[in-house]
Amino acid sequence: xxxxxxxxxxxxxxxxxxxxxxxxxxxxxxxxxxxxxxxxxxxxxxxxxxxxxxxxxxxxxxxxxxxxxxxxxxxxxxxxxxxxxxxxxxxxxxxxxxxxxxxxxxxxxxxxxxxxxxxxxxxxxxxxxxxxxxxxxxxxxxxxxxxxxxxxxxxxxxxxxxxxxxxxxxxxxxxxxxxxxxxxxxxxxxxxxxxxxxxxxxxxxxxxxxxxxxxxxxxxxxxxxxxxxxxxxxxxxxxxxxxxxxxxxxxxxxxxxxxxxxxx
Numbered sequence: 001x002x003x004x005x006x007x008x009x010x011x012x013x014x015x016x017x018x019x020x021x022x023x024x025x026x027x028x029x030x031x032x033x034x035x036x037x038x039x040x041x042x043x044x045x046x047x048x049x050x051x052x053x054x055x056x057x058x059x060x061x062x063x064x065x066x067x068x069x070x071x072x073x074x075x076x077x078x079x080x081x082x083x084x085x086x087x088x089x090x091x092x093x094x095x096x097x098x099x100x101x102x103x104x105x106x107x108x109x110x111x112x113x114x115x116x117x118x119x120x121x122x123x124x125x126x127x128x129x130x131x132x133x134x135x136x137x138x139x140x141x142x143x144x145x146x147x148x149x150x151x152x153x154x155x156x157x158x159x160x161x162x163x164x165x166x167x168x169x170x171x172x173x174x175x176x177x178x179x180x181x182x183x184x185x186x187x188x189x190x191x192x193x194x195x196x197x198x199x200x201x202x203x204x205x206x207x208x209x210x211x212x213x214x215x216x217x218x219x220x221x222x223x224x225x226x227x228x229x230x231x232x233x234x235x236x237x238x239x240x241x242x243x244x245x246x247x248x249x250x251x252x253x254x255x256x257x258x259x260x261x262x263x264x
Contacts, residue, residue, distance in 0.1 A: 001021050001022060003022060003033045006018060006021045006022065007037065007042065007043070007053060010053065011052065011053045011055070011066065011067075011145070012051070012052050012053070012066055012067065012070055012071060012074060012145060013050075013051055013053075014049055014050055014051075014074060015030070015034075015049040015050075015051075016049070018030060018033075018034075034051070037051075041054060042054055044113075044114075046071065046111060046113050046118075047075070047111050050071075050074055050075065052066040052071065053066075065114065066114075067142055067143060067145060068100055068116050068118075069081055069085060069088060069089050069100065069142065069147060069149075070142050070143075070145040070147050071100075071113070071118065072085055072100040072101070072102045072118050073102060073147045073148045073149065075102055075104065075108060075111070075118055075120065076102070076104040076106040076108045076120065077106060078104050078105055078106055078132065079102045079103070079104045079106070079108075079120075079148060080102060080103050080104075080137045080148040080149055080150055081100065081101070081102050081147065081148070081149045081150070082101055082102055082103040082121065082149070082150045082154075082155065082158060083101045083121065083150075083155070083158055083159055083162065083165040083166045084097055084099075084101060084159065084165065084166035084167055084171070084175075085097070085100045085101045085102065086101075086149050086150045086154075086155040086158070087155060087159065087166065087175045089140060089142075089147060089149045090149070090152055090155060091178070092152075092175050092176065092178040092179055093175050093178075094171055094174040094175040094177075094178070095167060095171060095175075097167065098115060098116050098117065099116070099117045099119055100116060100117070100118050100119065101119050101120075101121055101165055102118070102119070102120060102121070103120070103121050103122070103123045103133075103150065104120050104121075104122070104123075105122065105123065105128075105132055106120075108120045121162075121165060124161070124194055126193050126194055126195055127193065127194075130193055133150075133154070136150055136151045136153065136154035136186075136190055137149070137150060137151065137154075138150075138151050151186070152179070152182055153182050153183055153186040153187040153190055154190050156176060156179065156182060156187060156203075156206075157187060157190050157191055157194070157199065157203055159172045159175070159176070160172065160176075160199065160202045160203055160206060161194070161196070161199050161202070163236060168236070169235055169236040169239065169252065169255070170252075170254065170255070173206075173255055173258075176206065176210075179210070179214065181214065181215075182214055184207070184214070184215075184216050184217055184220045185220070187203070187207075187220075188220050188223060188224065191203055191224065191227070192227075197227060197228060197229040197230075197233075198229055198233045200224050200227035200228055200229075201224075201228040201229060201233055201247045201248055201249045202235055202249065203224060204221060204224035204225060204227075204228065204247050205235070205244060205247040205249050205251065207220065207221060207224070208221055208246075208247075209259055225246070225247070228247055228248050228249075229248055230248075231248065232248050232249070232250055233248065233249060233250065234249075234250045235249055235250060235251050235252060235255070236252055239252035239253075239254070240252065240253075241253055241255075241256070242256060
């Protein structure tokens with residue numbers, strides 16, 4: 001393939017992809033192509049080995065923006081967009097954030113690019129024994145770009161596990177109200193792997209609130225109840241709230257009121 005043809009078909013690419021497409025070229029030749037494209041203003045370097053094509057079409061003559069979700073999924077060889085960014089990728093997010101989050105076992109630093117912050121998060125340690133959590137990573141197509149993203153079930157659990165990475169518990173709760181469906185057994189299996197009693201209570205309470213529309217079997221709720229903590233824990237410590245004795249979970253008053261009104 002000719003270098004310019006490769007660039008015409010790749011709005012986002014890594015050096016490894018360029019190397020594979022231009023098989024047989026020496027590293028110095030690849031560096032020369034990249035340098036020429038940057039000099040011509042045809043590409044931007046996001047970080048070492050990761051590039052986006054600069055397209056002239058845009059609003060008011062400004063260059064069009066890249067797909068930042070797809071970009072986040074290329075930030076490391078094993079990167080998968082996660083937490084609030086995964087909610088956005090699955091079409092459930094209540095809001096859109098300038099910070100994009102991806103999980104990776106690779107040591108990589110946050111990057112600021114075109115006003116967005118691309119932030120790595122190390123997955124929970126128990127996933128190391130489960131092939132790094134690959135069983136809960138999916139591939140989505142976004143305008144011809146393959147994007148690695150945590151599954152809807154993993155995303156649901158992850159945002160309840162770390163609401164601070166997803167805009168806080170109220171943003172999480174409203175975003176999860178848009179869940180179309182989940183696989184209850186897959187979700188339960190992921191909770192089992194993480195082996196965290198506070199998390200089991202949070203997930204169990206959420207699923208009970210959505211029991212009918214998500215078709216959650218009683219057996220799933222019963223197992224999650226068996227995994228709940230022995231003492232009360234918070235859904236969000238900073239917000240306080242009211243104790244739900246079934247789950248031994250202190251739930252913020254606003255979420256309870258919203259549920260009682262049928263808002264979420």
